Amino acid sequence: xxxxxxxVDHLDGKVRKPTYELLTxxxxxxxxxxxxxxxxxxxxxxxxxxxxxxxxxxxxVDDAEIKGYLVxxxxxxxxxxxxxxxxxxxxxxxxxxxxxxxxxxxRLAIKxxxxxITDAVDVSASEGGEGPVTTQSVFAGSYTVQAKVxxxxxxxxxxxxxxxxxxSEGKAEQEEFKATISDSAKKAKIVASQPRxxxxxxxxxxxxxxxxxxxxxxxxxxxxxGLADSLGAAVGASRAAVxxxxxPHAFQIGQTGKVVSPQLYVANGISGAIQHRAGMxxxxxxxxxxxxxxxxxxxxxxxxxxxxxxxxxxxxTEEINKRKG
Amino acid sequence: MNIVVCxxxxxxxxxxxxxxxxxxxxxxxxPGLLSELDEYAVEQxxxxxxxxxxGDGGDDVEVTALTVGPEDAAEAIKKAxxxxxxxxxxxxxxxxxxxxxxxxxxVLAAAIEKIGDVDVVMCGMASTDATGSVVPAMLAERxxxxxxxxxxxxxxxxxxxxxxxxxxxxxxxxxxxIGATAPLVLSxxxxxxxxxxxxxxxxxxxxxxPLDTWSLSDxxxxxxxxxxxxxxxxxxxxxxxxxxxxxxxxxxxxxSGATALVEFLASKKFI
Ligand SMILES: Cc1cc2nc3c(=O)[nH]c(=O)nc-3n(C[C@H](O)[C@H](O)[C@H](O)COP(=O)(O)OP(=O)(O)OC[C@H]3O[C@@H](n4cnc5c(N)ncnc54)[C@H](O)[C@@H]3O)c2cc1C
Ligand SMILES: Nc1ncnc2c1ncn2[C@@H]1O[C@H](COP(=O)(O)O)[C@@H](O)[C@H]1O
Numbered sequence: 001x002x003x004x005x006x007x008v009d010h011l012d013g014k015v016r017k018p019t020y021e022l023l024t025x026x027x028x029x030x031x032x033x034x035x036x037x038x039x040x041x042x043x044x045x046x047x048x049x050x051x052x053x054x055x056x057x058x059x060x061v062d063d064a065e066i067k068g069y070l071v072x073x074x075x076x077x078x079x080x081x082x083x084x085x086x087x088x089x090x091x092x093x094x095x096x097x098x099x100x101x102x103x104x105x106x107r108l109a110i111k112x113x114x115x116x117i118t119d120a121v122d123v124s125a126s127e128g129g130e131g132p133v134t135t136q137s138v139f140a141g142s143y144t145v146q147a148k149v150x151x152x153x154x155x156x157x158x159x160x161x162x163x164x165x166x167x168s169e170g171k172a173e174q175e176e177f178k179a180t181i182s183d184s185a186k187k188a189k190i191v192a193s194q195p196r197x198x199x200x201x202x203x204x205x206x207x208x209x210x211x212x213x214x215x216x217x218x219x220x221x222x223x224x225x226g227l228a229d230s231l232g233a234a235v236g237a238s239r240a241a242v243x244x245x246x247x248p249h250a251f252q253i254g255q256t257g258k259v260v261s262p263q264l265y266v267a268n269g270i271s272g273a274i275q276h277r278a279g280m281x282x283x284x285x286x287x288x289x290x291x292x293x294x295x296x297x298x299x300x301x302x303x304x305x306x307x308x309x310x311x312x313x314x315x316x317t318e319e320i321n322k323r324k325g
Numbered sequence: 326m327n328i329v330v331c332x333x334x335x336x337x338x339x340x341x342x343x344x345x346x347x348x349x350x351x352x353x354x355x356p357g358l359l360s361e362l363d364e365y366a367v368e369q370x371x372x373x374x375x376x377x378x379x380g381d382g383g384d385d386v387e388v389t390a391l392t393v394g395p396e397d398a399a400e401a402i403k404k405a406x407x408x409x410x411x412x413x414x415x416x417x418x419x420x421x422x423x424x425x426x427x428x429x430x431x432v433l434a435a436a437i438e439k440i441g442d443v444d445v446v447m448c449g450m451a452s453t454d455a456t457g458s459v460v461p462a463m464l465a466e467r468x469x470x471x472x473x474x475x476x477x478x479x480x481x482x483x484x485x486x487x488x489x490x491x492x493x494x495x496x497x498x499x500x501x502x503i504g505a506t507a508p509l510v511l512s513x514x515x516x517x518x519x520x521x522x523x524x525x526x527x528x529x530x531x532x533x534x535p536l537d538t539w540s541l542s543d544x545x546x547x548x549x550x551x552x553x554x555x556x557x558x559x560x561x562x563x564x565x566x567x568x569x570x571x572x573x574x575x576x577x578x579x580x581s582g583a584t585a586l587v588e589f590l591a592s593k594k595f596i
Contacts, residue, residue, distance in 0.1 A: 103459065111466070114557065116558065118459060133561065150557055190501050191491065192501065205497075250497075255338070255456075287590070293574070303586070304573070307577025312577055
């Protein structure tokens with residue numbers, strides 16, 4: 001069986017959940033080989049983590065010469081590993097569909113003269129065995145599209161929450177890989193980096209429940225946060241709330257923010273503009289609280305409350321906390 | 326300094342968008358416009374021009390709006406000219422229809438090379454139809470230029486042909502500052518600053534600005550390397566998602582809303 005390369009998404013050596021989803025998908029297509037680009041002292045933890053989700057092999061690439069530069073060196077690493085695998089190459093290369101991952105994939109597609117599919121929400125092996133079939137959700141979630149790569153190595157970026165991670169022990173055979181990074185890949189330097197403060201809540205992309213607030217909060221997110229915490233949810237926001245400076249851009253949901261697809265999405269004081277819908281309308285269950293019964297968000301909801309969020313949210317939070325005991 | 330700003334003509338994202346029977350995006354049934362996200366790129370290009378012009382050297386900067394797209398795509402260029410770009414280039418050729426990212430970036434790169442002597446290639450963060458956010462990185466790869474992408478704050482320093490850039494890039498896990506020297510590819514997000522509206526004067530002036538039309542042979546790209554048949558990925562099927570049907574809506578009266586909400590969440594096992 002051919003190898004399927006999976007680029008490991010990690011934060012300073014701590015492997016993130018999308019990696020396990022990619023490994024799970026990789027098993028459908030061939031033999032998962034994780035590619036870990038990181039610090040030498042983080043290797044053991046990372047290898048142990050990907051082993052649990054079925055990595056048969058782990059290419060370990062020391063990032064000393066890579067971490068100071070944006071995107072380009074990582075594309076060179078993946079190119080060199082893919083080329084080392086010879087003519088048949090890997091069966092596919094799976095990359096997390098975040099900003100960096102998509103850019104790596106774009107550059108890699110040119111280098112390997114291979115087709116590229118971005119933002120897949122599902123990937124399966126095709127019946128005839130001629131490469132993976134992807135599912136994408138397009139036009140603000142109003143269409144699903146099935147596609148296939150027809151040339152070279154399928155390079156696919158996969159969105160978070162596209163598969164339920166399945167544990168299965170792999171061999172996780174380690175191979176140190178020494179990549180050669182060109183000077184031209186070092187032209188865009190990372191001058192400074194400020195890690196985002198952990199909120200203590202689930203990651204927006206990974207959360208099963210998202211509770212979000214918009215202009216209707218009037219700037220005070222504590223009621224939205226209260227409800228989120230009672231449900232163990234992540235907090236999100238509309239662009240109006242972000243633009244008003246009430247909450248950082250990292251929390252924005254929609255066309256120019258994050259696209260989420262949780263089990264439950266609770267929109268509070270959000271009108272439901274198309275650009276916001278683009279980021280949430282594939283959620284399983286949608287609930288909204290809005291004082292305007294004409295608000296377009298109500299067109300999508302499974303359950304809606306016409307009312308003032310300043311009274312509805314605290315009361316609901318209190319009731320939920322009481323039930324939880 | 327020469328700035329090329331890449332602008333895409335897209336189906337209006339607020340309209341009902343569809344696919345054609347060959348699974349390409351329906352670009353006729355829906356009104357098109359300059360991708361809203363590329364307006365931010367035009368804005369940053371114009372701010373850069375204004376900054377260079379007001380500097381010590383009083384640099385002369387030319388902003389060229391470049392698009393690859395069908396006949397109508399000239400509208401995107403016109404909007405950029407109205408906002409203040411100096412000239413437009415429209416690459417249009419029947420063979421381009423149905424191109425994938427690889428072909429689109431190849432055509433854009435060839436056009437940028439033909440324009441020549443470009444210091445800054447400015448792009449939007451994503452097109453509102455394809456939403457790939459990959460073309461800027463691909464242009465950097467093809468043109469062998471530094472990639473300084475997804476900037477929410479753009480800082481520049483320099484004069485003449487010598488410019489340094491720093492951007493703030495808000496990533497998933499960190500906010501980074503990325504630096505590079507021109508020539509380079511920049512892309513900017515919708516956080517980079519409100520785009521200007523064309524003024525009446527701008528609209529009138531745009532009518533006299535040059536807008537060139539280039540075909541594939543003008544930029545030396547083989548027609549059989551682009552378009553639907555040459556794409557390295559293929560759409561096998563498209564399916565419209567059934568519209569969501571509206572569920573129960575209750576009106577809050579004296580706390581009834583919260584109670585009903587909690588009941589609903591409990592019935593779905595979220596509590
Ligand atoms: C290029 C582009 C990209 C965009 N990208 C995004 C994006 O990624 N994400 C995004 O969200 N938007 C995006 N937008 C903006 C989008 O068009 C809307 O402007 C935005 O989503 C509106 O946010 P809102 O619903 O919070 O505010 P509003 O539309 O002002 O709605 C506020 C709602 O709160 C309700 N309300 C007020 N007070 C209360 C109260 N006390 N209790 C209950 N309800 C109350 C009101 O009835 C109203 O429905 C984008 C726009 C453009 C042009
Ligand atoms: N056909 C095109 N013509 C001009 N610019 C484009 C075109 N396609 C993409 N771009 C540029 O690349 C950016 C990202 O596009 P995409 O990768 O398609 O999301 C856009 O914001 C534009 O600046």
